[in-house]
Amino acid sequence: MTGGSVSDPATMPAAGGPDWDAAKAILNEVRHALRHFVATGESTLIDLRAQPFAPGDLERLLAWLGRGEVEARVEALGPTRVWESAVPGVWLVDHRDGDDQRLTLQIEVAEFPEILRSPAQDIEQAVAILDARLGAAADGGP
Amino acid sequence: MTERVVVDPITRIEGHLRIEAELSGDTIIGAYSSGTMVRGIETILRGRDPRDAWAFTQRICGVCTLVHGIAAVRAVEDALGYEIPANAQLIRNLMIGAQFVHDHVMHFYHLHALDWVDIVSALQADPKQTSALAQSISDYPKSSPGYFADVQRRLKGFVEGGQLGIFANGYWGHPAYRLPAEANLMAVAHYLEALAWQRDAARLLTIFGGKNPHPNFVVGGVTSPIDLDSDSALNAKRLAQVRTIIDGMQTFVDQVYLPDTLAIAGFYKDWAERGEGLGNFLCYGDLPAGAALDPATFLFPRGVILDRDLSRLHDVDLHADDEIQEFIAHSWYDYSAGNDQGLHPYDGETNLSYDARGGVAPPYRQLDVAQGYSWLKSPRWKGRSVEVGPLARVLMLYASGHEQTRGLVDSALARLDLPVEALFSTLGRTAARTLETKVIADALDGWYDALIGNVRAGELATFNDRLWEPATWPREARGAGFMEAPRGALGHWIVIEDGRIANYQAVVPSTWNAGPRDPDGVPGAYEAALQDNTQLVDAQQPLEILRTIHSFDPCIACAVHLSDPHTGESIDIRVT
Amino acid sequence: MAASKTLGERLRERGVSRRGFLKYCAATASLMALPPSMAPAIAAALERARRPSVIWLSFQECTGCTESLTRSFSPTIEDLILDVVSLDYHHTLQAASGEAAERAREEAMRAHWGEYLLVVDGSLPGPRANPGYSTIAGISNLQMLEEALAGAAAVIAIGTCAAFGGLPQARPNPTGAVSVSDIVTDKPVINVPGCPPVPMVITGVLAQYLVFGQLPELDEYRRPRAFYGQAIHDRCYRRPFYDKGLFAETFDDEGARAGWCLYRLGCKGPSTYNACATMRWNGGTSWPVEAGAPCLGCSEASFWDAGGFYRALSVPAEIDGARILAAGAVGAVVGGAAVALTRRRVRAGEQAREPVTVDELEQRQ
Amino acid sequence: MSDPMAFLLWVKGPMFNWALAIFALGTLARLLEIFLLGRRPNYAEPRGGEWGPGLRTVLTRSVADPGTFQRAPFDVLVGWIWHVGFLIALLLFIPHIELIQALIGLGWPGLPNPVVDAATAVTLVALVATLIHRLRHPVKRHLSTAEDYLIWTVTFLPLITGYLAYHRLIGPYPLALGLHILAAEIFLIVLPFTKLTHIFTAFIARWYNGAIFGRKGVQS
Known part of the structure; x- marks a missing residue:
């Protein structure tokens, strides 16, 4: 199965850049996106699904990027796992469907990934939802 | 010509099948099965490299997507006396087994179930009771009331959305549907569940063959090498993935497919009395235990059962000219030495002859069944019309004393409170498919463990290059490649001359089952199964015909694949 | 028949949240091989999108294309059937048989005249061939195609048989088989070749039509550029070995085990345009070259007659004494x-x- | 022939057979012709051996003497460059080795593609330079015949089509590859009947000259 990304120290590459082509191309793109983000504040999404990876390349790339301090899980139409890589500002967003099959795997270069943000329209309805819950509480709710 | 009930297209099958049935009152007294599409793959094969044949024959069918590939490489290997490594045979077994499990489950839920399950009725079900029902027959975890309520809501939204799509115009509400609403809802949920499950099951063929449908094969072994130190070979990670897929298959068979079959069968016990027909069954046997294709080691035994006599298994010889023969008395072909003789596949010839042999110019309402009425031929074993497929195999296993099969059959019959004779029926055929799936799903363990054992022992070979180059071949060679496909006994016969294919013939399960009458007027298995035992509640909604025909799991593109270059009707209008 | 709902409405009814919708759009962009930045545009389009009626005709085929469709992970076949399109006629999947099935086709054609999407898999006996070589409900394939064409908005030829003639057309073409575009002259045709096509390429093309209501950008063979724009060879992870001259000589030698280039075993990757090397098969599990099998070139016209699957591409087709x-x-x-x-x-x-x-x-x- | 794959199959199949046969038997006929012209018997007492000087001349004539180099450095240098580049592309590109191996059963290791690619690019530039030089040099232009331009073209075409196909600069690929093979086939067909025959005769002729002089005891 398209296994989750585990940061196994045993597979952590030595310092320096990876020496395989597929990863180099991606990392160059990430570097470019980071500079762009610093300069303009615009975020970038890179789709990792349609890359000509050799078997094991993706796992190596994820291991190489490593894990940062933040990890999150979103439950919407199946789970989405989000984690910051060891490189600040470089996030991985792993969208899965209800059967935990990967839909897409993206690198998002941003302050934090879009999927974590509360949708503005939901916030507009938030007060109403809160009121409803308070009403329910008054009726002997939670 | 008498007016007949015509069902064309028979849907939820592979290929193009037409059934015409003559009624006396509400009973079918004559049935005619017709394959209505021809491509000519055997003609196309002539003159080509025998090592390429698997790819061509595999495209005979994308449903049983592996079987013609395996039969073709085996035919070439048989012709050349080409031995393959033990690992290659084990990997092929795993692929064949996975194909069986995948194909049978998909057949049950996606091709056959709607004959027994009323989708619309599922809207009335109570999710709580459905949950209770599901939990009473299995420990499958997806059985909460919430789960079934979700499925129902989705189905409801779909029906109310106004576009019924694939479910439009089904015979919903037909009196022959007898499941309670809750059983219908459970089956609908499992219909969707099985669609998701099969995507994972298909991955086993992808690991070994690169893709599914139409995985890759190679004469002399398999394409994937084994190397635990390589990313780009079968390594520990890949083999672990295979194990996970096998586990997923076994879980679904044990917890969903098997319990569902028995539960649904309980409501349709009257179908244990009709829909058999011939009483003769043939099985080439398959799934060897060792490196060689030795019938003594097969999981499925080889043999023929005649007249329901389980006490005697007759032996089969694929090479003998007087055993397996094909007739064309009612097919749209010509034989050069007369249309009433039978030809062994090595000498098989087939000239497309639609108009001259009674084909009616389209558009037509009825076939001329006095003359040719099908693109299928009529294969016969020693002149006998036989049935092939899961029922034949389960009977063979049962008759030869296979312990697990005996246990499964006996307990299923006991559960349903039916006698052994119930096997000879539409219901028996459908149940046999489920039971053999269980046998094969369990057998996957043995092949997997043997493969792992070999790898541990350092035995890594997956391909034998000794006879790869055509320069090493004899000038002339002929061979028979056989296998048990999900739908039954499959044989490919190849004649090689100067490193090229001189003749190629495939006699496939659905040709045995769906073929037309022979020169003596003896019907094929489909025809016999429908005749004289089936009543139609409503001739406008011939659901009963679908039940019996679908119980065979027709695969018609497989069954029709023949033609010959020496025909006036063949025209080449290739655009180049 | 109630008016059909938009996809946005359907998803909301199913209780899909806004985040879920955003994710759905991200997956859809990825599926259509569009840059992830297109997700908002896709979201806007999906809010308005209604399931198009799809009539799927199967002619001289092996059902491999349909089987491939069922292996799609995103959208899944369940989602495709229930949410994305209204599959109003499809032999292998539809419940109705015989006359009821044919009625479903006629009703869908009438109700969506001029708007439905016609999908064809399989070649068909051409105008000069005997129509009896392939019939459905007593009607020749050619007649059924021509009738269905009249009201179609566009035609998608799925698989190499429908797109280019495929196996039935291989030498000597015993049944006079032709491709869909040999027949269709006045409607847009998209070819989605492959034997069968990569599952997500089939669903990707359907999703594209659902989202944007129009055909994707096509190449000179009417193939969507997004999926057929690059040769297997140029995206193959084994390409570095080709460039270094490291080749597997048989299926189980040192080179084969190390994953070296399969050129010498006949790989047709250099002349084959398809998405296998990047999308891979069955949810990214593997693809033929990864499983040690040389690419057959199955998405190219005439690949059956391209001179043998195990002959290196540069080697002459045949040396005729x-x-x-x-x-x-x-x-x-x-x-x-x-x-x-x-x-x-x-x-x-x-x-x-x-x-x-x-x-x-x-x-x- | 609207289908590029059909075109490719034609150039790889029937056309290849024609080209190969015309090339093989044409070359055979030309070589026979040359050998059957015969050497007039020389009754003079040999003053030296034939083989040694013959082989020596094969080498010495392959390297321009200082005088020739000073007179026409461009011709020598560029000539060398493109001849070597052409041979690298022809004999050390892996798909070509594959083809030769399939035909005659002999194979050898190739060079990495980027090296062959660079050699091809250099060869192309050198060939274009020779053409420009020929067109601009009054004497050369005067001396040039239609055959010279034909030969330049049939030499240039396989290289440029190969380069374009490799870099996928023209599509579809079966067409690009087909054009390349066709260009090579034209080269093969033209070879025996034009001065391209020098590929086979150059060394024989040098040896012959050297041998005659050697026999006479003169250094050539």
């Missing part, structure tokens, strides 16, 4: 004529020459 002899004879005649000419010139020179001795020369001086 008789033709070489004939050609050799021509060469010998031309060469012989050249020889004869030269010899005559030499002889003429010899004859015209006036021999002279040293004594004679001295005398002349």
Whole structure:
């Protein structure tokens, strides 16, 4: 199965850049996106699904990027796992469907990934939802 | 010509099948099965490299997507006396087994179930009771009331959305549907569940063959090498993935497919009395235990059962000219030495002859069944019309004393409170498919463990290059490649001359089952199964015909694949 | 028939949240091989999108294309059937049989005349072939295609048989099989070749139509560029081995185990345009080259007749002794004529020459 | 022939057979012709051996003497460059080796593609330079015949089509590859009947000259 990304120290590459082509191309793109983000504040999404990876390349790339301090899980139409890589500002967003099959795997270069943000329209309805819950509480709710 | 009930297209099958049935009152007294599409793959094969044949024959069918590939490489290997490594045979077994499990489950839920399950009725079900029902027959975890309520809501939204799509115009509400609403809802949920499950099951063929449908094969072994130190070979990670897929298959068979079959069968016990027909069954046997294709080691035994006599298994010889023969008395072909003789596949010839042999110019309402009425031929074993497929195999296993099969059959019959004779029926055929799936799903363990054992022992070979180059071949060679496909006994016969294919013939399960009458007027298995035992509640909604025909799991593109270059009707209008 | 709902409405009814919708759009962008930044545009389009009616005709086919469709992970076949399109006629999947099935086709055609999407898999016997070679409900394939074409918005030819003639058209084309575009002249046709096509390429093209209501950008063979824009070879992870000249010589040698290039085993990757190397098969599990099998070139026209699956691409299709002899004879005649000419010139020179001795020369001086 | 794959199959199949046969038998006829012209018997007492000087001349004539180099450095240098580049592309590109191996059963290791690619690019530039030089040099232009331009073209075409196909600069690929093979086939067909025959005769002729001089005891 398209296994989750585990940061196994045993597979952590030595310092320096990876020496395989597929990863180099991606990392160059990430570097470019980071500079762009610093300069303009615009975020970038890179789709990792349609890359000509050799078997094991993706796992190596994820291991190489490593894990940062933040990890999150979103439950919407199946789970989405989000984690910051060891490189600040470089996030991985792993969208899965209800059967935990990967839909897409993206690198998002941003302050934090879009999927974590509360949708503005939901916030507009938030007060109403809160009121409803308070009403329910008054009726002997939670 | 008498007016007949015509069902064309028979849907939820592979290929193009037409059934015409003559009624006396509400009973079918004559049935005619017709394959209505021809491509000519055997003609196309002539003159080509025998090592390429698997790819061509595999495209005979994308449903049983592996079987013609395996039969073709085996035919070439048989012709050349080409031995393959033990690992290659084990990997092929795993692929064949996975194909069986995948194909049978998909057949049950996606091709056959709607004959027994009323989708619309599922809207009335109570999710709580459905949950209770599901939990009473299995420990499958997806059985909460919430789960079934979700499925129902989705189905409801779909029906109310106004576009019924694939479910439009089904015979919903037909009196022959007898499941309670809750059983219908459970089956609908499992219909969707099985669609998701099969995507994972298909991955086993992808690991070994690169893709599914139409995985890759190679004469002399398999394409994937084994190397635990390589990313780009079968390594520990890949083999672990295979194990996970096998586990997923076994879980679904044990917890969903098997319990569902028995539960649904309980409501349709009257179908244990009709829909058999011939009483003769043939099985080439398959799934060897060792490196060689030795019938003594097969999981499925080889043999023929005649007249329901389980006490005697007759032996089969694929090479003998007087055993397996094909007739064309009612097919749209010509034989050069007369249309009433039978030809062994090595000498098989087939000239497309639609108009001259009674084909009616389209558009037509009825076939001329006095003359040719099908693109299928009529294969016969020693002149006998036989049935092939899961029922034949389960009977063979049962008759030869296979312990697990005996246990499964006996307990299923006991559960349903039916006698052994119930096997000879539409219901028996459908149940046999489920039971053999269980046998094969369990057998996957043995092949997997043997493969792992070999790898541990350092035995890594997956391909034998000794006879790869055509320069090493004899000038002339002929061979028979056989296998048990999900739908039954499959044989490919190849004649090689100067490193090229001189003749190629495939006699496939659905040709045995769906073929037309022979020169003596003896019907094929489909025809016999429908005749004289089936009543139609409503001739406008011939659901009963679908039940019996679908119980065979027709695969018609497989069954029709023949033609010959020496025909006036063949025209080449290739655009180049 | 109630008015069909938009996809946005359907998803909301199913309780899909806004985040879920955002994710759905991200997956859809990825599926259509569009940059992830397109997700908002897709979201806007999906809010308005209604399931298009799809009529799927199967002619001279093996059902492999349908089976491939069922292996799609995103969207899944369940989602496709329930949310993305209204699959109103499809032999392998539809519940109805016989007359009821044909009625479903006719009703869908009537209700969505001019708007439905016509999908075809399989080739069909052409206008000069015997129509009896392939019929459904007693109707020839050609007649059924022409009738369905009249009301179609566009045609998608799924699989190499429908797109280019495929296996039935392989030499000697016994049934006079033709491709869909050989018949269709006045409707847009998208070819989605492959034997079968990569599952997500099929669903990707359908999703594209659902989202944008129009056809994707096509190449000169009417294939969507997004999926068929690059050769397998150019995206193959084994390409570095080709460039270094490292090849597997058999299916189980050191090179095969190390994952070296399969060129010498006949890989047709350099001449094959398809998405296998990037999208891979069955949810990214593997693809033929990864499983050690040389690419057959199955998404290309005439790949069946391309000279053998195990012959390296640069190797001649076949060396025909008789033709070489004939050609050799021509060469010998031309060469012989050249020889004869030269010899005559030499002889003429010899004859015209006036021999002279040293004594004679001295005398002349 | 609207289908590029059909075109490719034609150039790889029937056309290849024709080209190969015309090339093989044409070359055979030409070589026979040359050998059958015969050497007039020389009754003079040999003053030296034939083989040694013959082989020596094969080498010495392959390297321009200082005088020739000073007179026409461009011709020598560029000539060398493109001849070597052409041979690298022809004999050390892996798909070509594959083809030769399939035909005659002999194979050898190739060079990495980027090296062959660079050699091809250099060769192309060198060939274009020779053409420009020929067109601009009054004497050369005067001396040039139609055959010279034909030969330049049939030499240039396989290289440029190969380069374009490799870099996928023209599509579809079966068409690009087909054009490349066709260009090579034209080269093969033209070879025996034009001065391209020098590929086979150059060394024989050099040896012959060297041998005659050697026999006479003169250094050539």
